[in-house]
Amino acid sequence: MTVPDDTDFAILRLLAEDAGQGAGAIGRACGLSQPAAWRRIKRLRDAGVIGGQRLVLDAEALGFGVTVFLGVKLATKGRVSLEDFERAVSAIPEVQTVEHVLGLYDYRLRVVARDLPDFERVLRRRIMTLPGAGEVEANVLLSEERRPGPLG
């Protein structure tokens, strides 16, 4: 796509806060006509800058009181294929995100659970039994904030 300008960045900031806003509202906020805003949003979407939409839920209100990040090291590199591990770990419903990383750990997992005993159950029955899983480090999430990032 053409290089995004400050107006595109302003649109992205608005949509990253609330993707439900129509082109009319976005246009008013950015000083564009509704059709002009619509064209820019479409361009950003077609170029893949907007990678999709996410429904933001209150995990705690839905009974998921604990979020834990796990650093997982593979114990038997070479013998277990990364694909097998990735397929198995991605199939665990409580595992929300799986990132392949380089450094102290091989994978970084975001796990939700109802409470700490529930987390222990997931850890023992589902994570520790994964093919190739070795050392695991757990950190309990206390707070998180998304930042707007380098937009303008």
Add this chain to the structure above:
Amino acid sequence: MIFYIHAKIMLDDVDRRILRQWQADPSLAPAELAERARVSTGQLARRQARLRDAGVVKGVVAVIDWAVLGYAVEVSLRVTLDKTQGNAFDAFIVEARRVPEVIEIQTFLGRVDVRLSVIARDMGHYQHLYRSRILTLPHIADIEALMHVARIKSDKALPL
């Protein structure tokens, strides 16, 4: 199955069906979402409004693909703070918020105190940020970096 949450709202199977389908594809048109959740569009609108009012649904947001915008590098920085400084957490986070390339700030109970997600255009840009903006943040005792290789699963869906 019916369960209570904070005594604010009671969710039934219909709510859970709607939430499951909604989070699987938040961009669906109401008619399509209603069909997948096996409810009428009127019922869907009422339930959605109720879930929003109760704060269960906080909203729908656009996900920005930073790689498409030219930020090819993503690093997860795990920071241990010098907790002998009483205000270490607050002072660190206030300053970290001022770095535009920091796209996420999380605090933890565990070996790691704070984690920052930092994006950069390339390794040169990252090295520059690391030296000029990250290492200068206050009260750092130790930093470990995990370099992002690939996102295998990223929907952040709740197992409803």
